[in-house]
Amino acid sequence: MGYLEGVRNLLGKNTSTAIERDKVGFFPIHMASAKGHVHVIQELLQHWPYVEEMQNSKGQNILHVAATSGKLNVIKYILETPGLESLINERDKDGNTPLHLATMHWHPKLVSALTWDKKVDLRLVNNDGLTALDNAECYMENSSTFRQRLTWTALKAAGVPRNPNASAKKQVSNWSELQSTDNYKDRVNTLLLVSTLVATVTFAAGFTIPGGYNSSGEDQGMATMISNNVFHAFIFCNTIAMFSFIFVAVTLIWAQLGDIRLVLIALRAALLLLGVALATMSLAFLFGIYLVVSKLSWLANAIMIMGLVFLVAFLSLYFFLCFPMSSSNRIMRYISYYPFCLMLVVTGSAADNDFEE
Incomplete structure (x- = not known):
């Protein structure tokens, strides 16, 4: 239970209780380790410091027990305590x-x-x-x-x-x-479906632009907001998103050839490009909305701030999918x-x- 005063009292009456096993072969110090009671472990070590001799029926020391039970505080205590180094690389039965x-x-x-x-x-x-x-x-x-x-x-x-x-x-x-390739099939098909559908959306957005087109005069057929800088940003973002999604689709079609190495390479490339495409599509949407409400400055600014906050959150989440956390560099x-x-x-x-x- 981690009741330190009780442990001290019992040890004061009979020190040998520190080296008595229970029915499953655990010493008291093993139980303290399994429960994560570092203060009890410290007290028991004062009465019986030869911890490497205290092994359960499986030949496990207190570090083995802590590793099995998932007690990080015990792990840290043993790693940082001089005199307990012998436990770190010890093997059980x-x-x-x-x-x-x-x-x-x-x-x-x-x-x-x-x-x-x-x-x-x-x-x-x-x-x-x-x-x-x-x-x-x-x-x-x-x-x-x-x-x-x-x-x-x-x-x-x-x-x-x-x-x-x-x-x-x-x-x-x-x-x-x-x-095996079969385990990647669903992932490839899902990404291919997503990239194809969103490419269709960005394609449509390229022709249903904010503000529409001039219907008469020398500029007939031209965008009404052609001189607006935010509109330029919208066009750039939408175009990048469109071609990124197409590139993702083509990359994933290559993955259908069945070679596992090719599948892995295609998935890595597609995942990175999909992040770029989703980010630029989000920006295109943000710029488009900003354009159509720009005459109401407080609303336009609120939309811009809201969109950027969600975009940062999205990029943070996507970062963990692409970041090579398993690199041994x-x-x-x-x-x-x-x-x-x-x-x-x-x-x-x-x-x-x-x-x-």
Whole structure:
């Protein structure tokens, strides 16, 4: 329960209670670790500091238990406490390190904290010959959750290697199925449908321009607002959006050829261009509305401010789709750290005890 005074009282009456196991082989310090009670762990260590000798029935120390339970505060305490370094890379009976267990239980924040610490050996393998990255890819299902993908991303960004000597049985995993062309078919078709439909909208907007056309005189057929700077911005944005959507459509048609490498390249290019197209289409809409209400300055300014706020929010969300958070480049890893943490918060990982302090 984390009742520190009760723990002190019991230890004062009988110190040996600190090294008694329960029915499942847990010492009291294991239970404190599983519950995230760092202050209780500190008290127990004062009475029995030989924590590496205290292992449960699975051969797991308190760091293993914290990694399994998703207790970030315990992980941080152990990583930052001198004298507990021996726990960091210790293996249990299955050969799993704390990093393996945090990966297997899909705790991306814990995986990130462990991989940022230089004392953690990222190359260690378990009894099946699998690194933490191999483990993640073996246990990921075809319909993997975003939390699983974030865990995999944290491992990739840290440069955790694969073991080329891992058994063929373990290497043939759901991850290979995840990379098959069939799993990208729906994504490609959805993007193709969206790009085609919106290209139609931008095409129509190019001929139903704000203000209409001159119906007589030398300028017959010309736009009535041809000399307006905001109108120029509208035309530029709409044109860029139109051709970007067309380019996305053509790129995704290439993806239909079936080669997995070509599919991945096409999706990356299409995702980036789709962001440009959606942003410029939003700006074209904003400029068009601004033009037709420009005589009422307060309304025009309010529309412009409102639109820009939503555009910034849209670009921020889209940034996370395109930003290479799994890059092992050190500079990119530092840049992507805070977006990675923000994604954990947005996707609700905080509710899974990853952020308990």
